Amino acid sequence: MVGxxxxxxxxxxWEARAYGVFRAEAGLLEAYRGSATTxxxxxxxxxxxKVLHPQRTTLLFATPVHPSSYHMLCRHYWRCYPxxxxxxxxxxxxxxxxxxxAAGLDPVNPDEPFVLRVGWIRRETDAxxxxxxxxxxxxxxxxxxxxxxxxxxxxxAMIAALxxxxxxxxxxxxxxxxxxxxxxxxxxx
Numbered sequence: 546m547v548g549x550x551x552x553x554x555x556x557x558x559w560e561a562r563a564y565g566v567f568r569a570e571a572g573l574l575e576a577y578r579g580s581a582t583t584x585x586x587x588x589x590x591x592x593x594x595k596v597l598h599p600q601r602t603t604l605l606f607a608t609p610v611h612p613s614s615y616h617m618l619c620r621h622y623w624r625c626y627p628x629x630x631x632x633x634x635x636x637x638x639x640x641x642x643x644x645x646x647a648a649g650l651d652p653v654n655p656d657e658p659f660v661l662r663v664g665w666i667r668r669e670t671d672a673x674x675x676x677x678x679x680x681x682x683x684x685x686x687x688x689x690x691x692x693x694x695x696x697x698x699x700x701x702a703m704i705a706a707l708x709x710x711x712x713x714x715x716x717x718x719x720x721x722x723x724x725x726x727x728x729x730x731x732x733x734x
Contacts, residue, residue, distance in 0.1 A: 547574045552590045565603040603707040606644045608700030611667040612677050612688045619684035623714035625705035629687035641704045653699050660692050663700035
């Protein structure tokens, strides 16, 4: 066994509208990280749910506890919030607050309601933490600025709508990522 990935669905009504809310958690040995295996697994589960419930609004509610997880979600999802380059729409801000409360997660600081005591801690060395602080990606730096104590098991709550349009654009972004990855591997060979 090299790790695990769990995918949960919560069906709820909020502001007179039915939602399917996905939560996921994963843990992989270091050698198996970075391949987006958990992203593909979650994608298939989401598509299966959308086929069974085409009219229900579905979304992802995540609380990444490491910059790598937040970066993966920002890189692959077409629209997710909070995000360093986009304002969170009021509707999604309110719904995210509702989901945080419903999940029973406590904010680390009342002035930052989306940084939560999640409790999951990714094992990493001081060198790993230092390396992440040097990565120039805007989403990584945003995560670190909002959640500097992630090593204590604090997560940054985020939300992503999983509409057909959103999933289509996410699929295109992911496919483009795979094409670029193949090109980079060929150039190294």
